Amino acid sequence: MKKLSLLLLSLAAVTGLFAAQQDTTRTSIYRSTVSAMVEYSYNKTWGHFANVDVQALMPLNRYVELNVNLQASFKNVYTVGVTLRPKVVLPYGELFFDTEVLYKAVLRSNQMDLVAALSLGYRFDYASVQIGSFARFMESYSRDWHSEETYQVESFNLLYRLEVYCRPQTERWNIGAAFANFDDYQFERMWQPLFELNGRYDPADHWRVHLSAQCKPTGMFHLNAAFYGFTLRAGFTYRF
Amino acid sequence: MLLVTACNPNYDMPGMFSGSSERADKRLAESLDYDKRVGEIHLTVPENYLVYVATDTHVDSTTHHWSKFVNSYKTDNNCAFAIHLGDLINAKNNFARFFDAAKVTPKGYVPGKDTIFYIVGNHDLYFNQWPEYKSYVGTSTYWFDTRTADGKLLDLYICLDSGEGTLGADGIKWLENTLKDKAELPYRHRIILTHTHMFKQDDSQGHTSNYSMEETYEIAALLTKYGVTEYWSGHDHSREITTYGKVTYIVVDALEDAVDDAFYMIATMSSSIQHKFVKI
Numbered sequence: 001m002k003k004l005s006l007l008l009l010s011l012a013a014v015t016g017l018f019a020a021q022q023d024t025t026r027t028s029i030y031r032s033t034v035s036a037m038v039e040y041s042y043n044k045t046w047g048h049f050a051n052v053d054v055q056a057l058m059p060l061n062r063y064v065e066l067n068v069n070l071q072a073s074f075k076n077v078y079t080v081g082v083t084l085r086p087k088v089v090l091p092y093g094e095l096f097f098d099t100e101v102l103y104k105a106v107l108r109s110n111q112m113d114l115v116a117a118l119s120l121g122y123r124f125d126y127a128s129v130q131i132g133s134f135a136r137f138m139e140s141y142s143r144d145w146h147s148e149e150t151y152q153v154e155s156f157n158l159l160y161r162l163e164v165y166c167r168p169q170t171e172r173w174n175i176g177a178a179f180a181n182f183d184d185y186q187f188e189r190m191w192q193p194l195f196e197l198n199g200r201y202d203p204a205d206h207w208r209v210h211l212s213a214q215c216k217p218t219g220m221f222h223l224n225a226a227f228y229g230f231t232l233r234a235g236f237t238y239r240f
Numbered sequence: 241m242l243l244v245t246a247c248n249p250n251y252d253m254p255g256m257f258s259g260s261s262e263r264a265d266k267r268l269a270e271s272l273d274y275d276k277r278v279g280e281i282h283l284t285v286p287e288n289y290l291v292y293v294a295t296d297t298h299v300d301s302t303t304h305h306w307s308k309f310v311n312s313y314k315t316d317n318n319c320a321f322a323i324h325l326g327d328l329i330n331a332k333n334n335f336a337r338f339f340d341a342a343k344v345t346p347k348g349y350v351p352g353k354d355t356i357f358y359i360v361g362n363h364d365l366y367f368n369q370w371p372e373y374k375s376y377v378g379t380s381t382y383w384f385d386t387r388t389a390d391g392k393l394l395d396l397y398i399c400l401d402s403g404e405g406t407l408g409a410d411g412i413k414w415l416e417n418t419l420k421d422k423a424e425l426p427y428r429h430r431i432i433l434t435h436t437h438m439f440k441q442d443d444s445q446g447h448t449s450n451y452s453m454e455e456t457y458e459i460a461a462l463l464t465k466y467g468v469t470e471y472w473s474g475h476d477h478s479r480e481i482t483t484y485g486k487v488t489y490i491v492v493d494a495l496e497d498a499v500d501d502a503f504y505m506i507a508t509m510s511s512s513i514q515h516k517f518v519k520i
Contacts, residue, residue: 045263045454073472109461111291113453140464140485152484160298191449192405217257218455219405222448222475223436224365226261229452 016094033057035237037210041073043229045220049075049189053235055184063087069184076108079185098132102187105194110141115187119159125168129159134187156188173201184212208237252366254333259417261346262368264408267401272414273517274438281384283355284393285320289386292316293505295325295435295474296494298363299334303341305495305502305520310341312504312518313356315348320386320509325474325492326361326403326435328479335372335506353502357384361475362403381411383418384409386509387428395509397429402436415459418465429469429513437473437491439482448476472505479503479517488513496520 039051051073059065067083080103097120104113112134119132139151159178167173178196181188188194198212211234218228252260260266278334284409292313297306313322320476328338342356360380364373373380386394398418404491419430436450438459451459463471464485471487477494493503508514 035507043454045412045452045458049411086510107459109457111457111461123339126286138484150483152482153441154439155441186453188453189449192452198271216452217360218452219259219333219449220257223362223405223450224256224261224403225255226259226263226406229454 029056032059032240033208033237034240035126035210035235036123037233037235039231039233041231043216045229049073049230051185053185053233055237062089071185076106078105078107078129079103081184093122094120096123096130100134102185104186107141111137113137117159117182117187121161123169126162126165128161128165130159132142132159133157134182136160136187142226146161153188157187157231159187163196173199188216193217193220206239208239210237244485255366257480259365259404260368261365261403264401264404264406265410267370268414270374270380271381271401272286274374274379275382278378279449281382283321283384284389285386287388287392288508288510289320289501290316290318291441291507292319292322292508293312293472293492293507294322294495294498295492295504296361296477297324298326298327298330298340298494298496298498299341300330301337302497303337304495304497305499306338306345308520310344311346313318314346314354315350317350317353319353319506321355321357323397323433324356324358325433325471326360326401327363327372327474327494328358329369329470330363330496331370335346335369339376349357350448352377357391357397357433358398359435360401360403363405368380369387373414377450388502393425393427395429395431396422396425397431397433400432402434402451405419405436405449405451407459412455412458412462419462419468423466428511429509430467432463432468434471434472436475437480438471439484440480440491442478444479450475455472460485460487472507481515490515493517 021231035055037053041051042048051071052069055067065085067085067217070079071079081098081100085096085098087094089218100117106113114137115134117132117134119130121130133138136157137151138156140146159182161178163176163178165174165176176198179193181190181193183194188195194214194216196212196214199206200210202208214231216229217225219225272442290374293308299306313319329335360373360378381399383398388394438456448472464487468487471489475494479493480491483490483508495502496506503517506516506518
């Protein structure tokens with residue numbers, strides 16, 4: 001399974017770089033991008049740690065884009081996510097249909113977590129909404145763990161994301177706030193929301209800088225709610 | 241909808257955003273302090289014995305199912321002790337009613353067969369009820385074991401406070417240290433007793449929240465690493481038995497009066513563990 005993880009990570013990296021090289025019309029909003037981020041995180045289970053993220057976005061054509069997200073965590077957790085996103089431009093806004101696979105190699109605890117998600121979204125200048133479902137498959141890497149049932153399947157989980165922006169997407173800077181149970185590197189169970197505040201600024205045509213803060217509470221629904229963790233993320237995007 | 245919910249005195253609405261009871265690490269510190277004063281608990285039992293397990297009684301204005309359970313375990317000569325896996329009560333001002341029902345001596349009572357261990361659940365923490373819970377139970381995190389009369393170690397039981405959806409930073413360390421300390425001891429079974437379920441494979445996953453994924457990975461790895469046999473929980477109100485990493489995860493049905501199909505579990509502890517679910 002570790003070999004499979006490395007293979008998947010390598011494939012995703014190659015795909016991502018390939019995607020990032022696909023130059024589309026520079027005047028179009030459909031531009032390939034590559035992003036690099038660093039994260040500082042804390043949660044009550046793993047304590048303090050850092051992550052490094054790489055993302056690539058490639059519009060395959062005007063109607064479909066491919067997104068590849070990679071994350072390496074100093075807690076010995078590695079994540080790769082691939083999203084194929086058909087989309088339709090409407091007179092006002094855009095409808096998109098995400099098909100995503102997210103693979104997380106939790107090497108620190110000899111487990112893998114594979115998520116397959118389908119969702120429908122609509123975004124326009126000031127907001128984006130997305131709803132769908134995902135299935136989770138968890139398994140242990142250790143062969144000596146294996147019994148007849150060494151895996152877990154959670155076949156249906158609700159997926160949701162609501163994001164609002166203070167300015168239209170075409171502006172050089174923007175600030176947004178999001179409420180969701182997933183992001184580019186994790187899918188949480190439906191009652192485990194994530195709260196995010198993010199901002200971006202385009203200092204030049206090809207460059208964009210990002211800054212975001214995400215808070216993860218625990219037990220917000222049906223448990224004694226408390227703070228669980230946070231992530232601060234900073235990075236940049238190069239737009240081809 | 242929120243307005244209607246907020247008007248219901250059984251819902252701790254502010255607690256939905258920030259729980260009113262002490263945080264997990266503070267409860268752990270207070271519990272360990274209590275555990276130290278009380279000392280270690282070693283129960284003398286026969287080699288094969290029964291454990292009666294109830295959960296989610298959510299006692300409110302009535303105690304019908306809870307009283308039937310109390311009557312059952314106190315009159316079973318083979319029952320070594322009983323366990324309540326949390327959510328003793330539903331909302332405020334019910335602990336007295338719950339514990340009064342627990343004290344009843346039923347007809348046919350077997351003297352000395354009234355030992356019961358309690359685990360804290362989220363409903364026991366709502367409305368800042370931790371101090372009241374503590375005044376009755378004393379602790380939310382502890383361990384005890386069973387031994388034969390000649391001192392042979394049988395089974396280890398570790399009770400965890402998961403009413404917050406996390407054991408807390410210190411709680412995870414306490415769990416690991418406790419499992420590590422006892423890793424070399426020749427226990428027959430190592431059992432985790434807690435309120436919140438780890439996994440839920442059926443569609444009721446949407447029904448109740450549990451741990452974050454990070455905590456799920458971490459606890460699962462710890463339990464497998466240190467040879468935990470079973471993880472008994474409630475919270476979800478619907479039974480599920482799954483195995484992951486050689487650990488059997490059991491969600492026991494709710495025993496609350498409002499449920500038509502209320503069950504409790506009887507575990508037969510021997511070289512293996514047999515589970516029987518009894519309808520009230």
